[in-house]
Amino acid sequence: ATELRLSHQWSTSDVRHKVAQIVADEVAAADVDLTIKIFPSKSLFKPREQYKPLSRGQLDMTVFPLSYAGGQRPEFNLTLMPGLVKNHDHAARLNDSPFMGELEKLMAEDDVRVVVHGYLAGGFVGKDKCITKPEDVAGLQTRAAGKAFEQMLAAAGASIASMASSEIYNAMQTGVLQAANTSSSSFVSYRIYEQVKCYTPAADVALWFMYQPLLMNKTAYEELNDAQRAAIDAGAAKAQAYYLEEAKKQDAASVEVFKKAGVEIANMTQDEFNAWREIAKKSSYKNFVENVPDGQKLLDMALSVE
Amino acid sequence: MDPLLLGATVAVVTILVLFSGVSVANGLLIVAAGFLLIFDGFRSLELMPEIFFGKLDNFALLSIPMFIIMGASIASTRAGADLYEALDRWLTRVPGGLVISNLGACALFAAMSGSSPATCAAIGKMGIPEMRKRGYPDGVAAGSIAAGGTLGILIPPSVTMIVYGIATETSIGRLFLAGVVPGMVLVGLFMAWSIYSTWRYGSVETLMRSGTYTLAQKLAILPRVLPFLAIILGVLVAMYGGYATPSETAAVGALLCLGVAIVIYRLWNLKALWVVLRDSTRESVMILFIIAAAGVFSYMLSSLFITQSIAEWIGTLDVNRWVLMICINLFLLVAGFFLPPVAVILMSAPILLPIVISAGFDPYWFAVVLTINMEIGLISPPVGLNLYVINGIAPDIPLKTILVGSMPYVLCMVLAIVILCLFPGLATGLPDLVLGPAV
Amino acid sequence: MTDTPSDMRGAGRRHPVIRAADALSTLCGWIAAAMIVASVMITCQMIFVRSILNHSTIWQTEAVVYLMVTATLLGLPYVQRLRGHVSVDLLPLALPKRFRRGLIAFTLAAGIVVVALMLYYGYDLWHVAFSRNWKSDTVWGVRLWIPYAAMPIGFLIYLIQLCVDLFAVLAGLDRKLSLEDHH
Ligand code: NA
Numbered sequence: 017a018t019e020l021r022l023s024h025q026w027s028t029s030d031v032r033h034k035v036a037q038i039v040a041d042e043v044a045a046a047d048v049d050l051t052i053k054i055f056p057s058k059s060l061f062k063p064r065e066q067y068k069p070l071s072r073g074q075l076d077m078t079v080f081p082l083s084y085a086g087g088q089r090p091e092f093n094l095t096l097m098p099g100l101v102k103n104h105d106h107a108a109r110l111n112d113s114p115f116m117g118e119l120e121k122l123m124a125e126d127d128v129r130v131v132v133h134g135y136l137a138g139g140f141v142g143k144d145k146c147i148t149k150p151e152d153v154a155g156l157q158t159r160a161a162g163k164a165f166e167q168m169l170a171a172a173g174a175s176i177a178s179m180a181s182s183e184i185y186n187a188m189q190t191g192v193l194q195a196a197n198t199s200s201s202s203f204v205s206y207r208i209y210e211q212v213k214c215y216t217p218a219a220d221v222a223l224w225f226m227y228q229p230l231l232m233n234k235t236a237y238e239e240l241n242d243a244q245r246a247a248i249d250a251g252a253a254k255a256q257a258y259y260l261e262e263a264k265k266q267d268a269a270s271v272e273v274f275k276k277a278g279v280e281i282a283n284m285t286q287d288e289f290n291a292w293r294e295i296a297k298k299s300s301y302k303n304f305v306e307n308v309p310d311g312q313k314l315l316d317m318a319l320s321v322e
Numbered sequence: 323m324d325p326l327l328l329g330a331t332v333a334v335v336t337i338l339v340l341f342s343g344v345s346v347a348n349g350l351l352i353v354a355a356g357f358l359l360i361f362d363g364f365r366s367l368e369l370m371p372e373i374f375f376g377k378l379d380n381f382a383l384l385s386i387p388m389f390i391i392m393g394a395s396i397a398s399t400r401a402g403a404d405l406y407e408a409l410d411r412w413l414t415r416v417p418g419g420l421v422i423s424n425l426g427a428c429a430l431f432a433a434m435s436g437s438s439p440a441t442c443a444a445i446g447k448m449g450i451p452e453m454r455k456r457g458y459p460d461g462v463a464a465g466s467i468a469a470g471g472t473l474g475i476l477i478p479p480s481v482t483m484i485v486y487g488i489a490t491e492t493s494i495g496r497l498f499l500a501g502v503v504p505g506m507v508l509v510g511l512f513m514a515w516s517i518y519s520t521w522r523y524g525s526v527e528t529l530m531r532s533g534t535y536t537l538a539q540k541l542a543i544l545p546r547v548l549p550f551l552a553i554i555l556g557v558l559v560a561m562y563g564g565y566a567t568p569s570e571t572a573a574v575g576a577l578l579c580l581g582v583a584i585v586i587y588r589l590w591n592l593k594a595l596w597v598v599l600r601d602s603t604r605e606s607v608m609i610l611f612i613i614a615a616a617g618v619f620s621y622m623l624s625s626l627f628i629t630q631s632i633a634e635w636i637g638t639l640d641v642n643r644w645v646l647m648i649c650i651n652l653f654l655l656v657a658g659f660f661l662p663p664v665a666v667i668l669m670s671a672p673i674l675l676p677i678v679i680s681a682g683f684d685p686y687w688f689a690v691v692l693t694i695n696m697e698i699g700l701i702s703p704p705v706g707l708n709l710y711v712i713n714g715i716a717p718d719i720p721l722k723t724i725l726v727g728s729m730p731y732v733l734c735m736v737l738a739i740v741i742l743c744l745f746p747g748l749a750t751g752l753p754d755l756v757l758g759p760a761v
Numbered sequence: 762m763t764d765t766p767s768d769m770r771g772a773g774r775r776h777p778v779i780r781a782a783d784a785l786s787t788l789c790g791w792i793a794a795a796m797i798v799a800s801v802m803i804t805c806q807m808i809f810v811r812s813i814l815n816h817s818t819i820w821q822t823e824a825v826v827y828l829m830v831t832a833t834l835l836g837l838p839y840v841q842r843l844r845g846h847v848s849v850d851l852l853p854l855a856l857p858k859r860f861r862r863g864l865i866a867f868t869l870a871a872g873i874v875v876v877a878l879m880l881y882y883g884y885d886l887w888h889v890a891f892s893r894n895w896k897s898d899t900v901w902g903v904r905l906w907i908p909y910a911a912m913p914i915g916f917l918i919y920l921i922q923l924c925v926d927l928f929a930v931l932a933g934l935d936r937k938l939s940l941e942d943h944h
Pocket residue numbers: 431432433434435436437473474475476477478479480
């Protein structure tokens with residue numbers, strides 16, 4: 017029997033674990049002499065250190081925020097770029113676009129293929145005030161999730177403090193941090209709602225979308241027999257539909273948790289979103305284009321997706 | 323091979339390898355490499371340096387050398403002696419004032435040092451000769467300092483608490499607070515035993531005898547204690563005043579301690595400074611190497627599904643939670659007899675913590691119980707780090723006397739664990755009060 | 762498990778090969794200590810810049826982390842030279858001197874094998890990072906081959922120190938053999 021090892025960083029109650037579990041269950045049900053063994057909660061690899069073993073065949077599968085590998089493939093930084101994705105349905109269209117095809121070509125060079133596509137969204141929290149427009153972050157010590165966001169926030173006048181996400185809670189509590197930006201589910205799982213005054217969730221418009229696909233080592237996939245590959249593909253189709261539905265629910269669920277904790281909920285308007293994007297164009301987009309060969313072409317491909 | 327059987331095999335092999343006298347870190351790497359090679363194939367070895375590097379690639383680890391520098395720089399001065407002397411001058415009328423002063427000084431010093439040997443050495447260098455001079459039994463003189471020194475890892479800051487926090491992803495700030503009250507309980511128990519034992523095996527005169535100090539003398543020593551208060555205050559302000567995160571605070575403490583040592587205690591001689599840095603580097607590298615090697619070891623355990631299977635298996639056992647806790651304590655105690663605290667915590671905490679939590683125990687309370695177990699290991703044979711420190715400070719006290727003198731303090735620690743089981747609030751109360759209920 | 766900074770220089774430590782290795786390891790120790798001091802300074806600078814000046818702190822945490830990793834790896838040979846790597850000495854202490862030497866030689870040899878392994882694959886990782894120009898995924902974007910270089914360098918010098926120690930044990934030049942004065 018063939019056994020595939022799948023690693024990810026989240027708890028077993030997280031949507032991303034469930035996506036992996038659906039594929040594993042479907043493969044098991046297909047009875048094709050194939051099992052997928054899941055190592056959740058970073059019990060095998062540290063979150064950012066999963067891409068290297070995946071591409072070298074030491075790990076078979078992972079659910080992985082692709083921008084974590086941006087240091088190895090700078091093109092992947094486009095998968096966590098402010099304002100590039102407008103909402104979850106737009107994200108789904110991006111997944112089927114030629115832009116994603118280009119990224120998949122790059123992954124193939126690393127012997128990696130995508131099994132399940134998926135984006136998750138996030139927002140902002142402020143310790144003392146709401147953060148909706150660029151002027152709101154001026155002078156605040158801010159912790160951002162992702163390099164491109166750090167560049168945009170710095171351009172908006174925020175002071176960037178880098179620290180592990182596990183330190184956000186303490187840093188907010190003692191006043192080291194005044195603002196933070198990360199995914200809806202991280203805000204909830206780190207109980208940030210206990211420390212902040214205001215939450216700006218991903219709603220009709222949102223700045224922060226992160227591509228977090230289920231990846232597989234390409235050689236490992238090709239070495240499977242036809243029935244096994246078909247089982248994985250069938251599981252993946254089911255998982256991807258589930259992932260999109262759940263991604264939408266995550267944002268609303270996080271709003272409920274923050275509301276219940278008495279946190280003020282703010283909404284970003286379309287004008288405010290546009291203001292952020294103008295700043296991003298002059299900072300993170302510009303930086304990306306300057307540092308990545310063919311960067312402009314890739315960015316245009318992404319922006320052209322309606 | 324069944325993962326549980328494999329786990330037992332790994333345990334036996336690890337014990338055999340470590341008992342061969344190979345260094346703990348190398349031993350862990352050897353066992354990890356061996357099992358990975360046999361069960362995961364040659365290619366898995368490629369991953370070892372990456373995991374090794376990845377374990378060290380963690381900002382929180384910075385606090386380990388920083389807190390060690392704090393202890394080492396202050397221990398290199400006569401600050402420890404000043405501290406217990408000040409206490410002694412003020413406690414002159416209290417029966418057993420000298421041993422109480424020494425234990426109090428240990429506790430205060432522990433609040434600046436993250437490591438136990440540093441605490442032991444700092445207070446013991448002057449404290450032990452003074453106690454013997456004034457007629458305290460050798461066993462009490464040596465035992466009280468050996469035991470008092472172990473407070474270094476219970477009273478914050480604590481290197482082992484940091485390691486526990488990193489291994490289990492619990493809040494280091496909260497862990498630090500959890501150790502405060504239990505540390506005081508232990509000091510109280512140590513003091514009670516010291517006085518009883520001096521009365522029983524020494525004499526009442528010893529207990530009552532003390533220097534007589536004028537008020538002027540009492541006041542004169544106070545300025546020498548001020549640097550301590552300044553450092554403790556500086557660290558507290560940095561940590562809880564919105565300036566620094568817990569891991570960053572350690573650097574403030576290290577800089578303050580080095581500064582105090584250089585300016586107030588005139589440690590501006592380069593050679594003396596190098597001794598402080600050399601000792602800190604040696605201890606830090608030793609601990610960080612074990613942390614990285616234990617990371618590779620636990621990758622092997624997880625990769626072979628041993629960690630997960632053990633947790634699952636214990637979950638299916640239908641035992642009383644207190645029976646479970648007693649078994650865990652016995653395991654930690656035995657492991658602590660032989661292995662340094664850092665190694666025990668790194669290898670056992672990730673496996674034990676989920677079990678402990680699912681049995682309904684608090685992870686911060688458990689950290690305190692685990693730390694007290696490790697403290698016992700430091701003053702019990704066959705490998706008791708503090709015993710050797712005392713042996714180095716007072717070479718004319720036979721090791722056997724130190725050992726026998728320390729045994730009652732081991733019982734004090736066991737008693738402290740029992741007290742903590744009866745009143746878990748002693749550990750969890752302060753963090754809940756300061757930081758609110760646990761995240 | 763000695764805590765005193767026992768310097769194991771017996772008569773045999775005057776052997777030129779041993780002295781050369783000792784000197785190299787000591788140099789590493791100095792560099793490691795300097796890196797630890799640098800991390801203290803950088804962290805304090807970061808706290809100052811962030812809480813007093815309210816500026817961004819982009820590079821400090823990353824710099825400190827890589828300094829600590831490098832200090833650890835470069836510190837390995839130095840701590841080995843000081844016999845500072847903690848071990849459980851019960852069995853070696855209990856054995857008669859003849860067997861003790863064999864056991865110590867054996868454990869050193871086993872250490873050499875595993876450190877050689879770490880050196881080989883550590884070099885491999887450094888090489889991949891260098892040839893593919895991997896960077897850290899931050900605004901600072903450190904070229905990873907720089908911190909990764911600590912692995913081949915640190916493990917190589919550690920390996921040399923271990924080999925020299927093995928040589929000293931086999932040639933009867935090491936005081937560690939007379940463990941009676943160890944504690
Ligand atoms: Na301490």
